[in-house]
Amino acid sequence: MGVQEQYPFDVAAIRDDFPILERSVGGDPTAAGQDETDDIDLVYLDNAATSHTPEPVVEAITDYYRSYNSNVHRGIHQLSQEASVAYEEAHDVVADFIGAAGREEVIFTKNTTEAMNLVAYAWGLAELGPDDNVVLTEMEHHASLVTWQQIGKKTGASVRYIEVTDEGTLDMDDAAAKIDDDTAMVSAVHVSNTLATVNPIRELAALADDHGALSFADAAQSVPNRPVDVDDLGVDFLAFSGHKMCGPTGIGVLYGREALLDSMEPYLYGGEMIRRVTFEDSTWEDLPWKFEAGTPSIAQGIGLAAAIEYVEDIGIERIEEHERLLAEYAHDRLTDLGGVEIYGPPGDERGGLVAFNVDGVHAHDLSSILNDYGVAVRAGDHCTQPLHDKLGVAASVRASFYIYNTVEEVDALVDAVREARDLFA
Amino acid sequence: MGLGSDMYRQQILDHYKNPRNYGELEDPDFTHVGENPSCGDTIKLEVELDDEGETIETVSFTGDGCAISMASASMLSDQLHGMTVEELDSLDTDDITEMLGVDISPMRIKCAVLGRQVAQDGAKIHRGELDPDATRTQE
Structure with a gap:
């Protein structure tokens, strides 16, 4: 055949x-x-839910647990240093993979959903008000749709949805009408997990930019299977998960432009994100650690880097x-x-x-x-x-x-x- | 090939394609609607009781959903005739799988028991033992 x-x-x-x-x-x-x-x-055709994990990634994870398992950024002892270096370098691997400027722009989260919530809470709650609107698409995953819908209820911001045509594509005339000078955020799914539509993220990000709005790409279904470059797309934020691209569960990525992430307050407090604490006040670590509170998913972060290497080897x-x-x-x-x-x-x-x-x-x-x-x-x-x-x-x-x-x-x-x-x- | 699933034996398919007691009653003693939001299954059940209000005389149902939920509701509607409300209350999941006569996989049990849940909730609401607002079947 x-x-x-x-x-x-x-x-x-x-x-x-x-x-x-x-x-x-x-x-x-x-x-x-x-x-x-x-x-x-077995005929496994449920990869949009989760992909399987190849031996080199399983080995990277077991190698961590068998030979240098330790908490990161805490100890001066050698195991902690080895774990810290590997975990930090995993951020560099992700940054290279998606065209980010460096590890400062790569925050490890639990998954795409948590990355969405991080921006919605850390940026949305602080910045949105009743005069603002957030523009989504009718084909958003609940991770994006529900998050912005609920942040809208908390802040008074309205949520608008770009219509899907009968052919299953975005109505870009509707997008141009709905994105206006009151739009504060345009968040769109890159590849629809239901329709399989590949959305014109670059055009949407440009429309957002024309109106002074930020842009967010839900790349959970695109980063695993097509070239994604944050500069090329022109987005301010982008999120994806490790487990849909040969990586483990429990690890996702939020990309954000460094200046924006710098301006945002932390979403979770405690642990790794702390620099100095008194009884009265606290200060935060530099990016990206400012947004990685508590002990992170260390093995999973290292596993994600191995998954990216595996995927890049194939091309x-x-x-x-x-x-x-x-x-x-x-x-x-x-x-x-x-x-x-x-x-x-x-x-x-x-x-x-x-x-x-x-x-x-x-x-x-x-x-x-x-x-x-x-x-x-x-x-x-x-x-x-x-x-x-x-x-x-x-x-x-x-x-x-x-x-x-x-x-x-x-x-x-x-x-x-x-x-x-x-x-x- | 063509045997298909163990769950989809002829009896299940027959009840799905030709549901028994399908429709609405003239003057039901109680009517209840339940749904299974994760599947989009919806069942409306109508029941007429005897003069003492203890025994089920007539049952009908309408609904929309998967073969397991519809066939289960159809078979249950047959079984409920002549059953006392007390007997209806005591129907459990095992009774339903026994009635269906097939192994129901764990992820599909909610479909299989939807009809029973609607009947039991409807009877409890009729007796004033259950708040009608609190009867969403499952999530």
């Missing part, structure tokens, strides 16, 4: 780095791990090409199947995921049946309930791809969808 010959890298060799892809499923889901009741090959442009190949192939095959409604733009204009429904089959039933064929997908609202309301469905099924996925796995998905459709016909 033709599509396999277009793989931009050796997918079989990549799969060897992910032992979990070898496991079977189908047995008792209340017992963690594989056992003799599992008898169907981020090649990962983007691989995802485009699989998404277009899945889009075409599901369309050909008939009775399948796919949300979002055409196959060659989307990120590496496909959300859909099958006529007459509830998304949760479909997902259960796919699971019986070993196919792991997400079913539900994907943390975009208002968007699903607009689409007129309660839920959808989402297949999402990453570096180790193959054309044969897409075929397995399509075969299982056909079985489900026929079962309910």
Whole structure:
């Protein structure tokens, strides 16, 4: 077949780095791990929720725990120094990866959601008032939508949503109308986790800038699979998570322009972010530590740096090409199947995921049946309930791809969808 | 192939495609609506009791949702005929999975028990034992 010959890298060799892809499923889901009741090959297509972790990243994490586990920025002893250097250098790796000026602009958080909340609380609560508005899109993840909605309630700022067209793209005329001189923040998802739309972040950031507003890109679904450069995008803030790009859970990144981060008060107090404390007052550490209170996720930060090295070894442009190949192939095959409604733009204009429904089959039933064929997908609202309301469905099924996925796995998905459709016909 | 899931045996599919007691009653003693927000499943159940208000005489339901929740509500609506309100109160999750006759995976139990929850909540509200505002099924 033709599509396999277009793989931009050796997918079989990549799969060897992910032992979990070898496991079977189908047995008792209340017992963690594989056992003799599992008898169907796993087809893992839930990468937009979380990706798997390759051996070099697992090794980086275990190496930390086995050989230099220690708290950072506390001890003068050697282990603490080794841990501190590795943890700090992980910030440099991230800065290089996304084009930030340096570690001062890279704050480690728990995940994308916490990065959003950090800006909303540290900047939003201080700066927003009843005359201001925050502009989002109708395809925002709850992490952004709910956060700004609630900060709006606290500050009196209004929240506006740029409309999504019937084709699943942003209505940029509506964006130009909604972003005005009272706009203080424009926050938009880079790649939609439901529609797979790749949004014009550069244009939105420029519009924001024209009106003196700040811009924030939710890059949770873009940094793992396409080149992202904060200078090129022209954004003031950007956030993503480690666990969607071969890294561990518990580590996310907030990028912020240094001058802005400097002007913001801390969001959490205590621990690592402290410089000097008296009974009366306190001062803060320099960036980025000012925003990293308490003992941070040290192993996870080091694991994220290893994940970035892993992804860069493959080549981020090649990962983007691989995802485009699989998404277009899945889009075409599901369309050909008939009775399948796919949300979002055409196959060659989307990120590496496909959300859909099958006529007459509830998304949760479909997902259960796919699971019986070993196919792991997400079913539900994907943390975009208002968007699903607009689409007129309660839920959808989402297949999402990453570096180790193959054309044969897409075929397995399509075969299982056909079985489900026929079962309910 | 074509067997599909263990959860989707013929009986479940039959009740999903041809729900029993589907519709609304002329003069129900109580009506209750419940939903499962995580799935978007909604069930409205209507019940007529005997003159003593102790035994269920007629049941109907309408709803929208997955095959498990709809089939479960349909099968339950059959079982409730002639059952006392006390017996309805004592129905637990095991009774529902036994009624369905299939293994329900952990993530789908909420779907399976939605109909029972709506019936029990409706009966409690009817007897004044439950605040109608406090009956959101699950989150």
